[in-house]
Amino acid sequence: MNLPVRAAAGVVLLVALVACGTDQPGAASSSSGQRSIAGADQLVDCPSTPSKPPATKGLPDVSLPCLGSGPDTRLADLRGPLVVNVWAQWCTPCRAEAPYLAQLAKSGKVKMLGIDYDDPRPELAVKFATEHGLAYPHLFDQDKAIKQPLRVAGPPLTAFIDKDGAVAFVHHGVLTSQAQLDQLVKDHLGVTP
Template sequence: MTTRQGPAQRGRRLVAVAAMAAAVLVLAGCAGTEPVRPIESSAAPSSGMAPVAAPTADLSGRRAELGIRACPAAGSGTAVPEGLPSVATPCLDGSGAVDLSTLRGTPMVVNLWATWCGPCRQEAPFLAEVSAGMSGKVEFLGVDVADPDPSAALEFAGREGWTYPHVADPDRRFSAGLGVAGLPQTLLVDADGKIVYRHAGALTSSDQLRGLVRDHLGVG
């Protein structure tokens, strides 16, 4: 025997089903990489998470031991509308800071990553292989986002064979300035400082990355 439901009961049931569906979507979103929350001012984001301090310890000696190149010096350019945000990002080894938007003259691959990002680990070998093969033609740069321990992040980069320079984005100003929604993300920047392509999510192979560099930066 079935019981007929009145309009009020049917309405309550629809609300409950909608709530369950929303909860599933939220949980699915949380299963991915941690989102980089946009901010609207130069202040640190009020996301409810504990703030991450910029690197302060001098890790330049350890960086050299790991075979990672030093943070680049500031360039002569100025920020362009479709380029990298003008933010003084601290070097991951604590040796200073650099505004990546000023770099000019050589095409760049800028990879945003973090040790807490699982897909970042999956694409790590492809970045190591392609960056080594394109030395002198394309400059690779890593941006370590909101990592609580710069020393551990530096060790991670060395262990993965990332010999290119790395800066830190402890307060997410750089990534928020790009409107990044999650990690990893790889940006292709031409010699004039313009972002010509963005790849959201993990790279799937070295050949994929080489193809992107060839197609969008004209370097084979």
């Protein structure tokens, strides 16, 4: 085979390999952030957020995919009053505090966001969120992108974000009562649930 024929065959092979791609069924698509996770349509959609400059002492400038439907969310774009809860379906303390978070969300006094953290089973995370009535958007951080900026030793962790986007307070560990969560919201966000 002469050189031009070999070069043409190589180009055809390369194009065929690239066209096949490497995405696996159900895997995340980096351009759309959409995955097909069983039951994800039962979760609250993640909203689009307008791009903003990162806030001083704000959430990290990382984008995370939506666990349900909706676009990826850039954490640095978020403003409060907002309660961000870091959880995982395998986390026993997360199950204990879930009713308090669900009740706060029902009050409608603050925005809520969940981040499913370091969770190898997103389908079980979706089931966890729906079974516990966590009726607010949830993101998915399988790669632990928020670990260092929020000093996540492990879930649960609850961050309180003020109206300017600054992290007003971070509660490490389990929330032990509705009264405790409501008091943290009042103390750090100035909102009475």
